Amino acid sequence: MQESALKPGTRVFVGHRSELPDGTQRIVSVPGGEIGVIAHGGHLYAYRNRCAHQGGPVCEGMVIGRVMAAMTEDKKMLGEYFSESEPHLVCPWHGMEFLLESGESAVDPRFRLHRHEVVEDPDGTVHVVI
Amino acid sequence: MTETPVRPDPTLRATYRDVDTGSFDTRELLANARRQAEERDLDRMLVVDVDAHHYETEAWSEIVTYLEDPVLQHLATAGRHPSLAKTSAFLPTQISGQQDLAGRVSRYTRRHLEKLDAAEESTKSNRTAGLARRAMEMMSIDYQILFPGLMLNLGLHPQKEFEVAVARAYARWLTEKVIPADPGLRTMLYLPFNDPEASLELVKEFADAPGVVGFMVTATRYKAVHDNAYMPLYAELERRGKPLGFHAVFHRADRSFEQLNKFISIHSLGFTFTNMIHLTNWIVNGLPVRFPGLDVVWIESGLAWLPFLMQRLDHEWALRSSETPLLTRAPSTYIREMYFTSQPLETPEDLSILETTFKMINAETQLLYSSDYPHWDFDVPSRIYDLPFLTDQARRNILGLNAARLFGLPTEPRLDPEYLRGGIR
Ligand code: FES
Numbered sequence: 001m002q003e004s005a006l007k008p009g010t011r012v013f014v015g016h017r018s019e020l021p022d023g024t025q026r027i028v029s030v031p032g033g034e035i036g037v038i039a040h041g042g043h044l045y046a047y048r049n050r051c052a053h054q055g056g057p058v059c060e061g062m063v064i065g066r067v068m069a070a071m072t073e074d075k076k077m078l079g080e081y082f083s084e085s086e087p088h089l090v091c092p093w094h095g096m097e098f099l100l101e102s103g104e105s106a107v108d109p110r111f112r113l114h115r116h117e118v119v120e121d122p123d124g125t126v127h128v129v130i
Numbered sequence: 131m132t133e134t135p136v137r138p139d140p141t142l143r144a145t146y147r148d149v150d151t152g153s154f155d156t157r158e159l160l161a162n163a164r165r166q167a168e169e170r171d172l173d174r175m176l177v178v179d180v181d182a183h184h185y186e187t188e189a190w191s192e193i194v195t196y197l198e199d200p201v202l203q204h205l206a207t208a209g210r211h212p213s214l215a216k217t218s219a220f221l222p223t224q225i226s227g228q229q230d231l232a233g234r235v236s237r238y239t240r241r242h243l244e245k246l247d248a249a250e251e252s253t254k255s256n257r258t259a260g261l262a263r264r265a266m267e268m269m270s271i272d273y274q275i276l277f278p279g280l281m282l283n284l285g286l287h288p289q290k291e292f293e294v295a296v297a298r299a300y301a302r303w304l305t306e307k308v309i310p311a312d313p314g315l316r317t318m319l320y321l322p323f324n325d326p327e328a329s330l331e332l333v334k335e336f337a338d339a340p341g342v343v344g345f346m347v348t349a350t351r352y353k354a355v356h357d358n359a360y361m362p363l364y365a366e367l368e369r370r371g372k373p374l375g376f377h378a379v380f381h382r383a384d385r386s387f388e389q390l391n392k393f394i395s396i397h398s399l400g401f402t403f404t405n406m407i408h409l410t411n412w413i414v415n416g417l418p419v420r421f422p423g424l425d426v427v428w429i430e431s432g433l434a435w436l437p438f439l440m441q442r443l444d445h446e447w448a449l450r451s452s453e454t455p456l457l458t459r460a461p462s463t464y465i466r467e468m469y470f471t472s473q474p475l476e477t478p479e480d481l482s483i484l485e486t487t488f489k490m491i492n493a494e495t496q497l498l499y500s501s502d503y504p505h506w507d508f509d510v511p512s513r514i515y516d517l518p519f520l521t522d523q524a525r526r527n528i529l530g531l532n533a534a535r536l537f538g539l540p541t542e543p544r545l546d547p548e549y550l551r552g553g554i555r
Pocket of ligand 1: 051052053054055056057058091092093094095096
């Protein structure tokens with residue numbers, strides 16, 4: 001693949017939507033690195049496969065709900081549970097967690113993943129935009 | 131975003147792969163570390179990793195064959211097949227299975243799936259060296275000092291003869307089987323510190339063994355470093371020019387830590403607190419004055435504890451110098467002459483805090499890059515390389531030249547950039 005062919009805005013083929021059921025994490029090679037496409041909850045998300053922390057392959061990590069704390073009304077701790085509405089993408093290098101929806105760090109605004117647009121054509125072809 | 135071209139060009143059918151959690155390969159996990167190394171030309175710079183780990187528990191069946199005492203040897207194998215050899219009689223354990231963040235840090239649960247080439251898979255020691263080799267090559271590390279894992283708490287074993295026996299078996303196994311298997315590997319050997327005489331004997335026996343660049347005391351133990359029994363050991367290390375490292379660790383059996391319920395709490399405090407105790411004793415009892423030629427290295431406590439301890443000790447010393455008769459200058463001035471490994475390097479939002487810390491500890495000459503790979507909070511070399519306040523010389527010193535000077539290593543990179551870029555086996 002020619003580097004010159006991949007100007008910003010270029011679409012890179014990912015696959016057919018039917019090949020990307022929930023739970024798929026597809027890593028697409030592009031010049032200078034990789035883009036990860038993650039299928040979760042009926043949506044496709046794409047991020048640069050380089051973590052905002054130290055550069056780890058963040059798109060290859062676990063997708064898991066945010067851990068929440070349950071308390072009684074008088075602030076006694078009952079325990080912990082997984083959020084079903086806030087999936088996190090967790091980098092496998094050190095475990096930093098990012099909001100799957102936006103790529104922002106779950107806790108530290110200094111860290112944010114580089115997001116890529118995902119385009120799904122009517123025929124089901126999926127591309128990411130560099 | 132502009133939308134060109136509209137239709138996919140067949141040449142843009144990029145190669146892709148789907149994440150497969152049923153396999154594991156260091157070269158895939160650390161592919162971005164390789165990219166970082168190439169972007170920064172680290173392959174043409176000396177990088178020494180002063181603290182990395184292997185899993186001695188995964189090679190235990192080989193290590194126990196070096197136990198010299200037949201009774202202990204029998205206990206280790208329980209008279210059974212070597213694959214059934216148990217660590218639990220020898221290595222104190224604790225509730226600690228949370229290091230991998232419940233599987234979020236993938237290498238803990240998957241590293242056993244990694245396949246090396248046939249020669250490296252032929253023995254557990256070769257596999258140990260082979261895994262280290264891959265990590266070094268991916269991170270552009272020329273030399274790596276390997277430390278064990280569970281053995282870091284061996285100093286808590288109730289039978290000190292076990293500590294001595296395991297330390298000797300480990301020293302022989304590591305120096306005969308692992309270190310010779312890769313030219314990049316070095317060790318600061320585990321000292322059975324509960325037995326000062328045995329520690330001295332181990333230094334005498336192994337100081338000149340290939341790859342031994344120093345010796346190491348693990349920080350979870352209850353025998354103070356200034357005990358007179360250790361003076362012959364320190365004198366011997368000083369005479370031989372071998373640095374003494376203190377490797378931080380924690381143990382939940384320490385009563386003051388029993389209240390700390392979460393791993394984040396005990397790891398944050400434990401890894402600094404245990405080294406604070408030994409460093410405080412080291413200074414207050416004048417060991418830098420007694421052994422001015424003995425280099426000491428404080429390993430895996432990060433750096434933020436040092437500004438605290440320097441200020442605190444200086445403050446009290448100014449008022450209570452009667453308790454420190456050997457000290458002729460402020461405690462912090464001795465600390466500035468010691469060595470420190472960099473990991474886990476803290477990340478304050480205000481970088482001037484880190485810059486001040488570097489100044490306080492004379493980082494340009496005293497700081498030693500360390501990865502701690504493969505542990506959960508490892509640091510890639512780019513952590514040091516990318517610090518905006520470092521001069522080029524400071525960066526080179528911290529990444530490799532300080533360690534080369536301290537441990538007598540070559541000052542040129544060992545790994546061949548052409549080989550690294552051609553694809554690592
Ligand atoms: S590189 Fe992703 S968590 Fe550190």
